[in-house]
Amino acid sequence: MSTxxxxxxxxxxxDHDHEHHHHDxxxxxxxxxxxxxxxxxxxxxxxxxxxxIAMLLSIxxxxxxxxxxxxxxxxxxxxxxxxxxxxxxxQFYLSLVTxxxxxxxxxxxxxxxxxxxxxxxxxxxxxxxxMASPFINxxxxxxFFAASVIMLSSFFIQKGPAGGGxxxxxxxxxxxxxxxxSELGMTLWLISMVCxxxxxxxxxxxxxxxxxxxxxKGMDLWKMPLTVWAFxxxxxxxxxxxPVLVAGVVLLIFDRSFGxxxxxxxxxxxxxxxxxxxxxxxxxxxxxWFLGHPEVYIVIMPAMGISSEVIAxxxxxxxxxxxxxxxxxxxxxxxxxxxxGHHMFVTGMNPxxxxxFMITTLIIAVPSAVKTFNWLATLWRGNIRFTPAMLFAIxxxxxxxxxxxxxxxxxxxxxxxxxxxxxxxxAHFHLVMGSAAIFGMLAGVYHWFPKMFGRLMDEKLGxxxxxxxxxxxxxxxxxxxxxxxxxxxRRYYAMTEFPAFNHWLSVNTFITWAAITAGLAQIAFLYxxxxxxxxxxxxxxxxxxxxxxxxxxxxxxxxxxxxxEIPTVYRWPYDYSKPGHDADxxxxxxxxxxTMSSNLPHDFEDNPAGLQQYNEWAKTQRSSEEVK
Amino acid sequence: MMAQIQHEKDRLxxxxxxxxxxxxxxxxxxxxxxxxxxxxVYVGGKGHxxxxxxxxxxKYSTAVIIISSVTLFLASRAAKRxxxxxxxxxxxLTFALGILFCAIQFDGWYILTNKMGIYFVNxxxxxSFIYILTGVHILHIFAxxxxxxxxxxxxxxxxxxxxxxxxxxxxxxxxxxxxIIWIYLYVFLLLNQH
Numbered sequence: 153m154s155t156x157x158x159x160x161x162x163x164x165x166x167d168h169d170h171e172h173h174h175h176d177x178x179x180x181x182x183x184x185x186x187x188x189x190x191x192x193x194x195x196x197x198x199x200x201x202x203x204x205i206a207m208l209l210s211i212x213x214x215x216x217x218x219x220x221x222x223x224x225x226x227x228x229x230x231x232x233x234x235x236x237x238x239x240x241x242x243q244f245y246l247s248l249v250t251x252x253x254x255x256x257x258x259x260x261x262x263x264x265x266x267x268x269x270x271x272x273x274x275x276x277x278x279x280x281x282x283m284a285s286p287f288i289n290x291x292x293x294x295x296f297f298a299a300s301v302i303m304l305s306s307f308f309i310q311k312g313p314a315g316g317g318x319x320x321x322x323x324x325x326x327x328x329x330x331x332x333x334s335e336l337g338m339t340l341w342l343i344s345m346v347c348x349x350x351x352x353x354x355x356x357x358x359x360x361x362x363x364x365x366x367x368x369k370g371m372d373l374w375k376m377p378l379t380v381w382a383f384x385x386x387x388x389x390x391x392x393x394x395p396v397l398v399a400g401v402v403l404l405i406f407d408r409s410f411g412x413x414x415x416x417x418x419x420x421x422x423x424x425x426x427x428x429x430x431x432x433x434x435x436x437x438x439x440x441w442f443l444g445h446p447e448v449y450i451v452i453m454p455a456m457g458i459s460s461e462v463i464a465x466x467x468x469x470x471x472x473x474x475x476x477x478x479x480x481x482x483x484x485x486x487x488x489x490x491x492x493g494h495h496m497f498v499t500g501m502n503p504x505x506x507x508x509f510m511i512t513t514l515i516i517a518v519p520s521a522v523k524t525f526n527w528l529a530t531l532w533r534g535n536i537r538f539t540p541a542m543l544f545a546i547x548x549x550x551x552x553x554x555x556x557x558x559x560x561x562x563x564x565x566x567x568x569x570x571x572x573x574x575x576x577x578x579a580h581f582h583l584v585m586g587s588a589a590i591f592g593m594l595a596g597v598y599h600w601f602p603k604m605f606g607r608l609m610d611e612k613l614g615x616x617x618x619x620x621x622x623x624x625x626x627x628x629x630x631x632x633x634x635x636x637x638x639x640x641x642r643r644y645y646a647m648t649e650f651p652a653f654n655h656w657l658s659v660n661t662f663i664t665w666a667a668i669t670a671g672l673a674q675i676a677f678l679y680x681x682x683x684x685x686x687x688x689x690x691x692x693x694x695x696x697x698x699x700x701x702x703x704x705x706x707x708x709x710x711x712x713x714x715x716x717e718i719p720t721v722y723r724w725p726y727d728y729s730k731p732g733h734d735a736d737x738x739x740x741x742x743x744x745x746x747t748m749s750s751n752l753p754h755d756f757e758d759n760p761a762g763l764q765q766y767n768e769w770a771k772t773q774r775s776s777e778e779v780k
Numbered sequence: 781m782m783a784q785i786q787h788e789k790d791r792l793x794x795x796x797x798x799x800x801x802x803x804x805x806x807x808x809x810x811x812x813x814x815x816x817x818x819x820x821v822y823v824g825g826k827g828h829x830x831x832x833x834x835x836x837x838x839k840y841s842t843a844v845i846i847i848s849s850v851t852l853f854l855a856s857r858a859a860k861r862x863x864x865x866x867x868x869x870x871x872x873l874t875f876a877l878g879i880l881f882c883a884i885q886f887d888g889w890y891i892l893t894n895k896m897g898i899y900f901v902n903x904x905x906x907x908s909f910i911y912i913l914t915g916v917h918i919l920h921i922f923a924x925x926x927x928x929x930x931x932x933x934x935x936x937x938x939x940x941x942x943x944x945x946x947x948x949x950x951x952x953x954x955x956x957x958x959x960i961i962w963i964y965l966y967v968f969l970l971l972n973q974h
Contacts, residue, residue: 284796357803365796395807399814403912411901412908414822429903432825435818442814 184294186286189709191293192272193604196597198293199264200681202300203590204674206255211664211671213248216240218664220646220657234312242645243332246315249643250333253318254341255303256586258348261451263296263355265593266390269454270359270383272600276702277380279368279719281712284361288354295351302344306337314341317643319440322415322433326407329421339408342401349394349401356394359387368701370721374478375740377700377725378464378471381478382457385485386450392489393446400439407431434499441492448585449488452552453481455592456523459545461725462595463527465698466542467534468736470726473526480519487516497568506565513563520556524549535729535736539696540614544595547622548588554626555583558633573643576636579629587625594621597681602695606707607688613680620673627666631659697737700725704741723755794946801950805957808920812961815916816968819909823972828904830973835891841884842966848877849959852928852952859935859948867948868935874955875928882921885914906972913965917958924958927951 185191212231215224216239223238234244271289275282283289306313315333316325320341328335363384367376376384403414407428415436416428464471471477493501493509501509527549536542558580561567571577594617601609640653648657694703701721705713719741727738733750744751744762748769756763823829855870889911892898900911931947 285800288800353804353807357800357807360803361796361799365793365799391803391807392810395810396814399811399818402916403818406900406908406912412905413903414818414905414908427903430828431905432822434825435821438821439814439818 195267214664280366292354299347356387356390378460379457397443458596462545472529483519541599547591551588574636579632602691624670
């Protein structure tokens with residue numbers, strides 16, 4: 153039959169691979185590696201480090217919110233002039249909020265998530281030896297590393313890091329004299345982000361080119377796992393939207409340092425009238441959010457892809473609505489470019505234009521709901537295995553629902569007048585893109601850890617990590633909805649100073665303790681992660697009995713991924729629990745000719761010769777049954 | 781043995797790398813799209829415009845960059861016909877025209893500032909945008925010149941023809957893109973002169 157193929161070249165190719173190992177020195181293997189698997193680990197470990205730092209920053213400002221009047225001498229010991237007399241400096245508080253947001257959104261959930269899993273999984277799951285351009289891939293990591301170092305270095309300068317919020321709206325960010333957080337710290341922020349964007353673009357361009365050009369034999373687009381679809385569409389989003397942020401940032405740099413007036417107009421600074429004229433701060437918001445909104449999908453889509461895969465594998469069921477899942481990802485990708493205005497409802501936007509953005513925004517609920525229902529339908533009556541990865545994937549679904557529903561409130565131009573810049577927004581995006589995306593990322597770490605390090609992570613610690621983090625995340629973010637509905641504004645250093653918000657102090661204290669508990673829960677993860685790298689249980693080649701190509705590659709990492717020929721793909725990646733087959737999974741590399749008892753006429757849609765053979769086989773099967 | 785041949789083929793397949801250049805072109809295009817959209821939003825919102833006739837030199841630079849695209853096309857054709865002397869000649873010509881283009885653009889800035897008094901630091905940001913658009917384009921031209929140099933070096937080094945053609949192709953994709961983007965920017969500025 154036409155799908156038959158014989159793999160008899162396996163041994164011959166091995167010598168050839170072997171040659172490449174001779175050239176590896178410590179530098180080329182661990183530092184300036186061009187191997188996608190090593191680059192993925194570099195991204196992951198840098199991403200986790202940045203995540204821990206950003207989490208500690210959040211705990212610092214949570215302490216301020218819970219105890220605005222208390223002095224903690226320890227803080228002064230740790231932070232020096234940033235916490236005089238044991239109380240956080242108000243300007244430093246703003247810096248903490250800004251850098252927490254920047255690191256989490258860009259460095260953890262964009263580079264740490266896409267960088268890790270696109271690098272690891274795209275070549276392994278589409279069947280390629282490496283990325284389209286391994287050299288650019290390496291550059292991508294080192295630009296990211298440089299960006300991280302520059303961003304963190306701003307903690308060691310006199311005026312402290314950038315403090316204008318992660319959206320760095322002008323005029324505040326364009327006037328260095330406006331506050332400490334707009335001085336050198338802001339310059340470093342801008343330099344760091346330019347490096348970061350360069351890194352993202354190099355990565356994204358590579359991912360797209362690899363997916364489109366380097367798939368193995370038989371791997372057509374509709375046989376790709378949903379992870380690859382998600383990474384692919386995410387990369388397209390990045391390639392089209394990050395350059396727009398470059399444009400916005402370039403103009404901001406000229407306003408800051410050269411005295412142009414793109415964003416500045418009618419400014420009075422410290423009682424002095426500034427010479428700027430005619431600029432438009434709204435222009436920056438347009439340019440920023442044209443990236444900024446696709447950015448939130450750059451954050452969530454890889455997590456969605458990972459969850460789809462993890463949920464299907466651990467429910468031992470095909471993903472429900474594979475095509476619908478892909479089309480909804482494409483829908484989200486397209487729609488994400490025409491909704492940026494919903495961040496700007498209160499900028500004095502024409503109400504008609506606001507209506508347009510409101511409609512496009514609410515339409516995004518449709519593909520999002522399609523995905524959610526499909527995950528739930530995949531879980532429905534599955535043979536669920538509650539591995540830590542599975543728990544985190546289900547956690548993503550939970551957060552995506554509870555955070556997504558409030559998006560419908562916020563996307564409404566009229567309701568947004570009330571809710572804009574309150575804790576309701578904070579609650580919304582921390583659930584829907586913060587917690588959900590980080591849970592997707594953790595699901596990926598637990599699931600593909602054996603692929604990355606050849607060892608398994610400890611399950612018990614994984615469960616502890618999941619339940620503590622899951623419960624605490626809800627305890628932290630759920631009460632914020634009510635604060636927001638009451639009008640409590642975000643980013644305030646001491647909002648309980650206002651009598652109207654005074655009664656929220658007890659809630660703030662509660663949230664802070666939940667946040668500290670969640671922070672402590674991460675120790676379980678970090679210990680598990682580091683310990684398992686060196687001393688974890690050795691893994692088998694396919695520990696989760698999954699179908700996708702990465703599990704056909706040997707456990708030991710070799711340059712080029714597979715010894716000998718790259719395996720050919722014959723079927724989609726979700727043949728789990730297929731009726732008539734003896735095992736509850738069939739690898740993508742298993743030809744249909746080897747699984748006659750479980751084939752369906754549907755499997756031969758583009759393959760008339762195969763269908764004919766199948767029909768003949770079915771006929772003989774029937775006649776032999778009649779004999780019995 | 782088969783596998784080894786297969787393996788070599790993996791390595792020599794330059795299609796994905798060429799595709800990388802196309803994606804880079806898309807990304808650059810988005811930068812210019814962002815600047816021109818920014819211009820429209822700015823002018824629409826503030827009632828400012830350029831309100832000045834652009835110096836004529838930009839017409840000459842437009843002609844120069846169009847001619848450079850033609851010479852680059854001729855270089856590619858020569859490379860495909862294995863006429864390497866001709867290829868190098870036309871590549872050098874393209875490179876020289878690229879430098880000339882930059883010179884004329886700088887002359888344009890000189891005329892704008894010294895003769896017409898239109899400065900980059902300007903309360904009317906519509907006028908600052910002239911410098912932004914031309915300046916970011918010139919940065920891209922510098923990158924394009926680097927690609928042309930790369931193609932030249934390859935052609936002198938007796939690399940395999942496949943590599944030679946590949947270098948020619950990626951520099952052509954980028955250079956023709958820069959040509960088209962300049963025409964787009966120039967027409968955009970002309971249409972928004974008033």
